Amino acid sequence: MQATKHGEQGHLQAIREALGEGRLKRVGKLLHRTHPAKVAGLLEALPPNERRAVWSMVDTERAGRVLTFLHEEICAALAQELDPDDLAASVQYLELDDLVDLIQVLPGEIGARLLAATGGRRRQQLETLLSYPEDSAGGLMNADPIEVRPDVRVGTVMRYLRLLDELPPQTDMLMVVGRDGCYQGGLRLSTLVTADTDERVSDLMQVEVAGIPVDMPAAEVAQLFDDLDLLSAPVVDADLHLVGRITVDDVVDRIREDADRSVMQMAGLNQDADTFGPILAGSRSRAVWLGINLVTALLAAAVISRFEATLQQLVALAVLMPIVASMGGIAGSQTLTLVIRGLALGQIQKGNMRLLFTREMGISVINGLLWAIVIGLLVFAWFDSAMLGGIIGAAILVNLLCAAAAGLTIPLLLHRLGIDPALAGGVILTTVTDVMGFFAFLGLATLWLS
Incomplete structure (x- = not known):
């Protein structure tokens, strides 16, 4: 891990050196091989003029992902420099929770255009997620849980999973849901892959993680993840219907944002302010x-x-x-x-x-x-x-x-x-x-x- 960290630092240093020497083609190649989070960190460390030059060399298909790692003020400024069609194209492959966060920090008219450019079931899910307060469980969750019935057998579940292109990120368990849509428990993948194919889901599922109310404050959600060492957790509405799931990466992001906000506010500063702003x-x-x-x-x-x-x-x-x-x-x-x-x-x-x-x-x-x-x-x-x-x-x-x-x-x-x-x-x-x-x-x- 230490070697990887040094490698990333060397990569970013190479980008800075190439930028200083005016070798823009090399900058573009290096950016393409750099993780979006590291690109965001580089952009925030550059003065405005150099930042715009580097941003113009970020591939359109990766620009949306880079935006999700930027502080709000810089994110909004750089998003407005993209052509509206390019911006809409760059965010189509984002996870829904990341897209929700992005829309919430962008100026209203830009967010509205992104919502209008999203169609079908994805738009319905996006509108639902946007309806929840940002600092609630609903504001943290994603609408991508894999649901299974309690009365099916393990073999059936395994065949169903093989039909999927890929599992959602941070998937450590499947959500067991009754025919009425109510959450009943979780089936961990570690349990699933070691179970006999004839066993039923109801005999293997666990109920150690009760459904998190969709209106639970984000601070309480973070505390729950910390206390129970969770990787993911179901989110339910007032009628106990499963409406989504929260993953640990979103909780960690919220904890980090809250910590940054507290440190900056103690000095009377805005956590999202641009270090090199006006x-x-x-x-x-x-x-x-x-x-x-x-x-x-x-x-x-x-x-x-x-x-x-x-x-x-x-x-x-x-x-x-x-x-x-x-x-x-x-x-x-x-x-x-x-x-x-x-x-x-x-x-x-x-x-x-x-x-x-x-x-x-x-x-x-x-x-x-x-x-x-x-x-x-x-x-x-x-x-x-x-x-x-x-x-x-x-x-x-x-x-x-x-x-x-x-x-x-x-x-x-x-x-x-x-x-x-x-x-x-x-x-x-x-x-x-x-x-x-x-x-x-x-x-x-x-x-x-x-």
Whole structure:
């Protein structure tokens, strides 16, 4: 595998070198031998002008597959550069779930043209899949399950499978469906190929995987796949009729997208933004986040200004203030990250919130006392002032306790309000730890000096 990875990297490097040397014919040949996912990665790593040049050399029959691996902003831009007929031709061989995802990220008129260019039963299936919310089991599923009846024999099933051109990707089991269309269980291929040809499907099928409701949130679907180590799972409607199946590759894609979104949103960035996109567009999206941060910084500055007289009496306080804020920020971020992860995995519920609160506050007390003593002794040795060492030690303890409480309550409150904690939690936490840290430190110093 490692050798294959190095080979792919060398292949992409050869494309970049050929592009830099202007050897466009060689670029075209290399692109034809490169996996669509790697082509997408190359396109995203190129500046817009070079990206368009390389995109024009991608074969029409492979262009649709490449589009499915691109981030939304780049995907939409490159799709619009294709001739409408070429674009329609390039997506006809995509799996239905991939085509659904592509239509959902493209501009409305382009998506409508792709839908209109699809005919027959495939169009009916496409319209059905598009009717489900994108972040639901219906939005993840594909309409390609292989169905068998429970009363047929293994030999009949084997003959039926041989008539098929190929099995759908990620097929590890067949769906057992009654004559009423209701899902009854799954027949694993490993069981099928080792069974006697006279055995009936009903005697071999397993019901360990119940049908996933079509409206189940995508996050819960991902958790189910993780818990049960599934490769595929059936999807059923309210009447338990089989309507499709979800495969692990689509779940992995969703997990990766959610992880990317959380990381980018914590910095106020759009996960689908083009790394080499227009300067004005990039600056506009970041300016909002910087403005929010300015407001929080001004709030902290306002707290400091309330203690101007104290700072004038003891200049050392200004030197030590960042230590208090920094320690609180780190401690709060640890708790915040733990809670956000627990919410994402469904580990935090009403029944265990009190236990989690007790645990985190206990950790904060121990760490607060430990580092209050360490920092207090360091400050005493630095400034030869037991008073200053005691003040900063007490402020550290207070701020770490406040940071733990904020790290717990902020994501829980945002989650209850329907706001992604990863998006706003960090900014709010930083404000709380800065304000409380400065207030505790300077407030204690004011009391001591008065």
